[in-house]
Amino acid sequence: MEGNVRILCDVDVEGNTAGCIIAMIDGSKPFGDAALEFVHAAKYRPAMLDGVPIAEPAHIFNIRFALADDLPVQRGILLRMGWPPCAALGSHPNDPAALENCGRAIDSSTTLPLVKGAAYDVRAQAFVKQMHFDLAADDYTKAIGSGAFTPETFRQRGLSYLAMKRYSQARADFDAALQGIPGNFAVLQSRSEADLGLGDFTAARRDLSAAIQLAPDDPALYIRRAAASGALGNPSQALIDLNEALRINPTEVQALADRCSLLQKMARTAEGTADCAKAEALDPKHKVIWPTA
Numbered sequence: 001m002e003g004n005v006r007i008l009c010d011v012d013v014e015g016n017t018a019g020c021i022i023a024m025i026d027g028s029k030p031f032g033d034a035a036l037e038f039v040h041a042a043k044y045r046p047a048m049l050d051g052v053p054i055a056e057p058a059h060i061f062n063i064r065f066a067l068a069d070d071l072p073v074q075r076g077i078l079l080r081m082g083w084p085p086c087a088a089l090g091s092h093p094n095d096p097a098a099l100e101n102c103g104r105a106i107d108s109s110t111t112l113p114l115v116k117g118a119a120y121d122v123r124a125q126a127f128v129k130q131m132h133f134d135l136a137a138d139d140y141t142k143a144i145g146s147g148a149f150t151p152e153t154f155r156q157r158g159l160s161y162l163a164m165k166r167y168s169q170a171r172a173d174f175d176a177a178l179q180g181i182p183g184n185f186a187v188l189q190s191r192s193e194a195d196l197g198l199g200d201f202t203a204a205r206r207d208l209s210a211a212i213q214l215a216p217d218d219p220a221l222y223i224r225r226a227a228a229s230g231a232l233g234n235p236s237q238a239l240i241d242l243n244e245a246l247r248i249n250p251t252e253v254q255a256l257a258d259r260c261s262l263l264q265k266m267a268r269t270a271e272g273t274a275d276c277a278k279a280e281a282l283d284p285k286h287k288v289i290w291p292t293a
Contacts, residue, residue, distance in 0.1 A: 005035035013053040037076040074118035093126035117148020133160040151180030167197035204228040219245035
């Protein structure tokens with residue numbers, strides 16, 4: 001989920017900001033809070049007049065970031081506390097100097113727990129981008145152990161466990177995240193994937209139903225719930241969900257392919273054949289299991 005925030009700040013001759021106010025938020029309130037934290041922590045190049053820095057009132061900052069991806073609050077903390085290379089690691093996940101700087105922030109005996117937790121979070125995200133999910137999970141675990149964590153830390157560790165197909169640990173983390181952010185769409189969606197991985201199709205249906213209440217126009221949710229219903233031996237409910245997914249997006253290839261297979265099992269071969277043909281026409285590379293006579 002992305003957000004855009006426009007902030008007005010006075011910038012003094014040394015590049016420090018003051019009197020910052022939010023002029024516009026495209027997204028939810030946490031985006032604005034995170035953006036304010038970021039501009040307060042950063043230092044900017046002041047405006048110049050005849051080669052001399054001057055104060056600039058009401059300078060406009062346009063900030064675009066992803067709430068769970070760019071970690072603006074954590075980066076702001078690291079910038080403010082003197083660890084700028086580590087703060088930049090999210091944008092440059094393979095930079096060895098930035099990785100080393102995060103490691104020093106973590107290992108220093110004088111680092112405050114809040115800063116240590118931010119460094120763990122930023123480094124863990126870099127490991128995720130490198131597809132080193134085991135290292136990411138280890139850093140999230142250490143961030144939790146440092147005491148500087150939020151429900152998002154548990155969600156992120158759960159996603160790393162999910163990528164490694166460690167479904168029990170993933171679901172436990174999503175449970176912990178939901179205690180702090182009840183009814184969160186992203187966590188419910190992720191927990192349903194862990195449920196499916198564990199074969200707990202009843203729990204998967206429950207989480208997907210809650211997610212659908214929050215995002216009723218997302219066809220992927222209906223496709224997953226149809227899979228859970230099918231696994232529970234309820235093809236009629238599965239068909240209802242696939243029909244709804246295709247009502248939302250008639251060219252949803254996965255829904256067409258799944259409905260083709262389901263109709264085949266329900267002995268509705270002609271309808272299944274039509275779905276298979278449409279799915280294959282839309283995406284010839286998609287593996288379609290055609291109905292047999």
